[in-house]
Amino acid sequence: MPWCPNCADEYLEGVMICSDCGSELVAEEPEIVHVMRTRLKEVRAMGWCWGGFQFTFIWAFANKAWLIAVGCLMPGIWILLSFYLGFRGHEVAWRKRRFESFEQYKETMKVWDKWGLWWFILNMTLLALWVIAMLTGPDWLTDILIGML
Ligand SMILES: [Zn+2]
Numbered sequence: 001m002p003w004c005p006n007c008a009d010e011y012l013e014g015v016m017i018c019s020d021c022g023s024e025l026v027a028e029e030p031e032i033v034h035v036m037r038t039r040l041k042e043v044r045a046m047g048w049c050w051g052g053f054q055f056t057f058i059w060a061f062a063n064k065a066w067l068i069a070v071g072c073l074m075p076g077i078w079i080l081l082s083f084y085l086g087f088r089g090h091e092v093a094w095r096k097r098r099f100e101s102f103e104q105y106k107e108t109m110k111v112w113d114k115w116g117l118w119w120f121i122l123n124m125t126l127l128a129l130w131v132i133a134m135l136t137g138p139d140w141l142t143d144i145l146i147g148m149l
Helices: 031-044 050-062 066-072 077-096 102-136 139-147
Strands: none
Touching: 031 077, 050 066, 050 077, 050 102, 066 077, 077 102, 102 139
């Protein structure tokens, strides 16, 4: 497929000039670009990033996303970054950190996501218990639980 080296876009067979920038197209997308692009697609298809969502600062730090790590330390902002990392975390890690191989990257993300998901479930369970105990428990317990807020 003809490919624009400037825009990194593919064109249909027979097209000679990039309609976006006017560059002359080359015959094939270089192999390395093709591989990177395919991987990025795969990274984006990995779905919700539980690791980033739950472990915000630790996750950003471990994956060398320094700016995000600093943001995670700011009250109010970390909650936004938490959701941002939930949506885009896999891609952020892929771009920021160097991995030995794509397999190693996927394995690493799998571990983070597994613990992130468990951590989320644990937190939700504790929250549910807290609510149930507060609503149904004796007054002294309710007072203690409200005091935790
Ligand atoms: Zn172009």
